[in-house]
Amino acid sequence: MGAVTYPHPDVVKELNDNFVPVKIESAKAPELARRMNARWLPGLIVAGADERPAHTQIGFLPPEDFILELHFGRAIVAMSRKLYDEAHRLFAEIAARVEAERAPEACYWWGISAYRQSKNFADCQEHWARIVARWPESLWTRKVSYALDHRA
């Protein structure tokens, strides 16, 4: 990460503009590593100011993938803070990258976030129906199929 990803100008901008970046040697903070559920290094963790981990990755990620994962973490934190416009913008951005592995999961959470905002489960189902259409072979399609098959 230190040789390839962190020096990348887009990564520098993303972390400096949108996060509080902190680096800690795991062995010197074992309690923190446990709370963040870090089971391998490097641990790449997005957390809110409430210290709850929102999105955890391990291992090397190239810059483009890393930025997408950071956006996903930001979206989860924004949803948790009820900043739904920001959350939906980020989820939509990830879901639009159809080939990205995180895209169907982003669409899944977009549905949950829409439901949390409106309290109308039809809003969730609308997003989940897109998962079935765009990623029919994915685990996420199997996750949402029950809810879509038993619509009121």
Add this chain to the structure above:
Amino acid sequence: MIEWMENWDEAVKRAGESSRPIFLFLHSPS
């Protein structure tokens, strides 16, 4: 250059003040 912090408690405080999430890089000894 990334403006890394190295103290968790200070990072939490700054996250609360700035409304930005924390990115934590847990690493092995360098």
